[in-house]
Structures are given as C-alpha cells and as structure tokens.
Amino acid sequence: MRGTAEVVPNETPMETVVCGKCGQRYAIRMEAASQDAELSRKQASFVADQLVWDHIQERKHQGTIELPSFEKERSSVVAI
C-alpha cells in the first residue's frame, strides 16, 4: 500500500467503475508497465460484479477492492 489519498498523476492509466445502484465510484489504477486493454476490461467487470454482490448481500462497499491475486500486484482498486 502506498500512502493515503494522494493525487493520482495524470499519466497513470485509470479505469473508472460506477456502481449502478448507489453511484459509488472506483478507480482501477494499473502500473504503467502493464497497460493491457483486455485485462483492464476484465478488472472493470470484476469490480462491477463485486459492487452488485455487495448490494445483494447488503454489505457496505469497501474502500478498496481486492483483485484476483495474479492481478493485484499490477493494479489497485480504490473508492473515489
């Protein structure tokens, strides 16, 4: 984990996922070295599924969402 709520540099590629139920937004940040459009789509749909699942289980969304282990070294998901 890096620091707290630091400003994201503009050059950082970022995908945004918005919860369809409550409007909570998450940013998926990838390491610059591993930009991969297909992976980023996959991660976005993974995050969207987690958000839907939170509502189904009546859970609060987390501040961060864990990606599957092989991906989380390269990307992070944080509420924005």
Ligand SMILES: [Zn+2]
């Ligand atoms: Zn929601």
